[in-house]
Amino acid sequence: MIDKLQRLGKDVLGRIAATGRAGQMLVQSLVVPPAPKEMFPLLVKQLHFVGVLSLVIILVSGLFIGMVLGLQGYTILVDYGSEQAVGQMVALSLVRELAPVVTALLFAGRAGSAVTAEIGLMKATEQLASYEMIGVDPMRRIIAPRLWAGFISLPILTMIFAVVGIWGGSLVAVDWLGIYAGSFWANMQASVDFTTDVLNGVIKSLVFGFVVIWIAVFQGYDAVPTSEGISKATTRTVVYSSLAVLGLDFILTAMMFGEI
Amino acid sequence: MTSDSKSHIEVRNLCFSRSGRSIFEDVSLSIEPGKITAIMGPSGTGKTTLLKLIGGQLRPDSGQVLVDDFNVHALNRKWLFHLRARMGMLFQSGALFTDMTVFENVAFPLRVHTDLDEPLIRDLVLLKLNAVGLRGAAELMPSELSGGMARRAALARAIALDPDILMYDEPFAGQDPIAMGVLIKLIRKLNQALGHTSIIVSHDINETLSIADFVYLISDGRVLAQGTPDELIKIEDPRVLQFLNGEADGPVPFHFPAPSLSAQLLGGSRDR
Numbered sequence: 001m002i003d004k005l006q007r008l009g010k011d012v013l014g015r016i017a018a019t020g021r022a023g024q025m026l027v028q029s030l031v032v033p034p035a036p037k038e039m040f041p042l043l044v045k046q047l048h049f050v051g052v053l054s055l056v057i058i059l060v061s062g063l064f065i066g067m068v069l070g071l072q073g074y075t076i077l078v079d080y081g082s083e084q085a086v087g088q089m090v091a092l093s094l095v096r097e098l099a100p101v102v103t104a105l106l107f108a109g110r111a112g113s114a115v116t117a118e119i120g121l122m123k124a125t126e127q128l129a130s131y132e133m134i135g136v137d138p139m140r141r142i143i144a145p146r147l148w149a150g151f152i153s154l155p156i157l158t159m160i161f162a163v164v165g166i167w168g169g170s171l172v173a174v175d176w177l178g179i180y181a182g183s184f185w186a187n188m189q190a191s192v193d194f195t196t197d198v199l200n201g202v203i204k205s206l207v208f209g210f211v212v213i214w215i216a217v218f219q220g221y222d223a224v225p226t227s228e229g230i231s232k233a234t235t236r237t238v239v240y241s242s243l244a245v246l247g248l249d250f251i252l253t254a255m256m257f258g259e260i
Numbered sequence: 261m262t263s264d265s266k267s268h269i270e271v272r273n274l275c276f277s278r279s280g281r282s283i284f285e286d287v288s289l290s291i292e293p294g295k296i297t298a299i300m301g302p303s304g305t306g307k308t309t310l311l312k313l314i315g316g317q318l319r320p321d322s323g324q325v326l327v328d329d330f331n332v333h334a335l336n337r338k339w340l341f342h343l344r345a346r347m348g349m350l351f352q353s354g355a356l357f358t359d360m361t362v363f364e365n366v367a368f369p370l371r372v373h374t375d376l377d378e379p380l381i382r383d384l385v386l387l388k389l390n391a392v393g394l395r396g397a398a399e400l401m402p403s404e405l406s407g408g409m410a411r412r413a414a415l416a417r418a419i420a421l422d423p424d425i426l427m428y429d430e431p432f433a434g435q436d437p438i439a440m441g442v443l444i445k446l447i448r449k450l451n452q453a454l455g456h457t458s459i460i461v462s463h464d465i466n467e468t469l470s471i472a473d474f475v476y477l478i479s480d481g482r483v484l485a486q487g488t489p490d491e492l493i494k495i496e497d498p499r500v501l502q503f504l505n506g507e508a509d510g511p512v513p514f515h516f517p518a519p520s521l522s523a524q525l526l527g528g529s530r531d532r
Contacts, residue, residue, distance in 0.1 A: 126355035133315055134369045134417075135345035137337070 022218040029139040029147060042145040050111045050146065050213075051153030055160070057110055058103060062161035065102060066168025069093055073169075074177050083179055087188035090169030095192060095201045096257075099162035101249050104208035107154055108241035112216035115146055116237040119220025120230035128221075143217055150213025151206070158205035200256045207248060212241040268293045269314060269425065269457065274323035276306070276313060283309055285481040286323070296451050296458040298472035300465070302503060305478050307461040308352070311427050314459070315347060316340045327425070345373050348418035348456075352430040354410040356402035362389070362413045363398040369420045388416040392446060408439030412446070419450060425457045426450070432464040440464075444471055465504055469493075477503065 073086040119142065122128050131138040166188075173179045192198065216237045223233035269291035276284040283306040291297045299307055312318045314325050316332045325332045327343060335343060356365050366385045370376060376384070389395045392412040402410060411431065418426060428447065432440050448471045451458050462468045469475065469489040477485040477492065477500060485492060485500045493504060502510030518524070 125358070126351045126353050127357055129312075129317060130349075130351060130355035130357070132317055133344055133347065133349040134372065135341040135343075136372050137341065 018222065021222060022214065025139070025143065025218055025221060026147075026214060029143040032140055032144070035140075039140075039145065042141065043148055046145045046149035047153055050115065050149040051157065054107060054110045054153070054157060057106055058157045058161050059164055061102060061106055062099070062164035063168040065098060066090060066094065066165030067172045069098075069165070070169035070172035070177075074173055074179070083173075083177075084183040085187055086169065086173045086179060087184035087186075088191040090173070091166055091188045091192050092197060094162045094165040094169075095197045097201075097249070097253070099158050099165060100201050100204035100208055101245060103158040103161045103205065104154060104212055104245040105242055107150075107157065107209075108212045108216070108238055108245070111150070111153075112212050112237045112241050113234045115150075115213070115216040116220040116223070116234045117230060119143075119146075119217060120223035120225070120233050123221070123223060124225035124227075124230065143221060146217050147213055150216070151209050154209030154212065155202055155205040158201065162201070196256070200252075203256075204249065204252050207252060208245050211244050211248065215241045215244065268328060269459070270324075270326040271310075271314070272324045272326065274313065274325065275321045276309065276318070276323075277321055278309075282481055284320075287478070287481070287483055289476055289483065289486075291457060291459060292474060293457050294451075294455050295473040296447070296460060296471055298460045298462060298468045298475045299478060300461075300463060300468060300475060300503075301478035301484070303463060306481065307463075307478065308429050310478075311349065311429055311459065311461055314427065315344060315349060345369075345421060346423050347425045347427065348421070348423035349427045350411065350415050350418045350429060350431055352433060354402070354407075354414040356405075356410055356414055356417070358402050360402075361398065362394060362400050362402065362405070362416075365402070365413060366417045366420050369417065373421060384420070385416075388420055389413075391419070391450070392416045393442070406439075408435050408442070411435070411439075411443065415443075415446065415450075419454070422454060423456060425459070428458065428460045428462075430462055431460060432462055432467050440467060447471055465506070479503070 069090045070086060073089040074083055077083045077085055077089070119128075122142065128138045128142065131141055170181075170184060174181045174184050219233040219237045219240070223229045269289075271287060271289040271291075274284050274287045275282075287310075289297075289299075299310060301307055309318060313320055314327070314332065316325075316335070319333050327347075330339075330343065332340070332343065356362070357368065360368065363385055366388050367381050370381050370384060374381075386395055386398065389398055392415050394409060394413055394416065397405065397409060397413070402413070405413060431443050431447065435443065444467055447458065447460070450456075451471075460468055460472065469492070472489055475485075475487065475489055475492050476483055479499060484503075485495050485497060487495070492500070495501075499511045501507075519527075
């Protein structure tokens with residue numbers, strides 16, 4: 001019994017210490033005097049790696065999810081004779097929920113795990129130590145560009161996901177199932193509000209972007225520098241990010257739409 | 261290079277422990293400027309840790325590391341990075357940046373710490389690569405190099421800024437005899453030509469003794485013996501003899517601490 005309590009205590013203390021280290025890393029890498037000339041090329045490279053290379057999976061997933069929404073929405077709404085509202089349903093589900101959440105989950109799997117593995121391997125092969133000994137702060141050179149790239153690219157990817165999803169929905173509902181295009185788009189335009197729906201969706205994606213890339217970078221930076229350590233860190237990135245995204249989504253949704 | 265610019269390193273009463281295990285207990289060393297000082301000892305005695313303590317990557321529990329009278333661990337981050345720009349370190353794995361070519365790896369410290377023009381950087385990098393015999397490999401990626409070549413490329417990067425202090429972490433480990441011979445020659449030649457203070461951490465006895473001016477032998481977290489290579493081989497201490505002659509039997513135990521074999525096998529305890 002005492003043993004179990006001890007283990008629990010050790011585990012809790014370990015997690016608190018890790019949270020402290022993660023916060024310290026965030027401050028050390030972001031609270032620095034700006035050096036745009038030095039940072040910009042590094043940021044562009046990371047935006048390409050983290051953002052542009054995630055485009056294909058985001059485009060394909062967005063398209064299919066939009067198509068499925070269109071189809072499912074139609075089969076349910078047609079029973080009530082209100083299939084004209086498919087556009088509204090597709091747009092609202094995507095903009096409010098599916099685009100921020102699914103993009104963040106895909107982003108954690110595609111980009112987050114890659115960032116963790118990359119930084120973890122840099123640590124294992126002494127490249128991070130090497131930067132330090134050359135007199136270059138790895139926080140600024142390695143950590144900061146990746147954090148910024150994540151913050152910037154996830155909201156953009158989310159918007160792309162929503163747009164492609166809505167297009168997928170219209171493909172199925174209008175072009176395949178034959179709903180009148182005018183009512184599909186008009187219903188959507190009438191019901192989707194810029195502030196409550198679009199802006200709240202973007203706020204969600206900003207929060208998710210921050211959390212996912214923070215977890216990914218920290219897990220890599222804090223990984224035990226062995227093959228097993230890096231494999232565990234990569235798994236933790238995907239698991240923690242997914243849980244954090246889903247948990248935060250509920251909290252944010254409650255704050256944004258709870259009063260309706 | 262005048263003797264004034266050579267750096268003197270002083271380690272005073274250094275204590276360091278990791279995960280509750282003591283690595284160093286009251287270690288004091290003096291590393292003479294412009295000389296090659298070797299730090300030797302069995303694997304796991306914390307030789308690499310000592311280099312990290314000198315470079316300020318780890319903090320000691322107590323004691324001081326003074327580089328030219330500056331306490332490394334009392335410096336703030338900015339000044340520590342300034343100091344490190346005067347240190348070169350050759351890591352055991354080479355630690356080349358895998359996303360850059362060999363040329364870019366060597367050019368990296370120059371680009372970060374100097375405002376030199378691109379043609380001058382190019383010339384300097386080619387000269388450094390020529391010194392380690394890898395001018396022809398400038399455009400290769402680190403993954404295309406053999407282990408020995410990677411270490412030589414890393415050496416070119418370590419000397420890019422003509423540092424006052426050069427630290428070698430196990431430079432001979434895992435090298436074939438030719439690569440080892442090349443490295444020994446290079447380390448000695450570089451020390452003579454540039455006159456920097458060199459610290460070699462190694463357990464390769466013959467190779468290290470052949471180039472070192474002074475040797476510290478560390479075991480169990482303490483300095484076991486010190487002296488010039490000639491003095492060292494005359495020491496009669498059985499622990500020193502065991503290490504220098506590579507004997508399995510002696511005061512340094514072969515077994516990691518454990519209960520006796522018979523007690524563990526026959527004692528009835530099923531604990532592994």
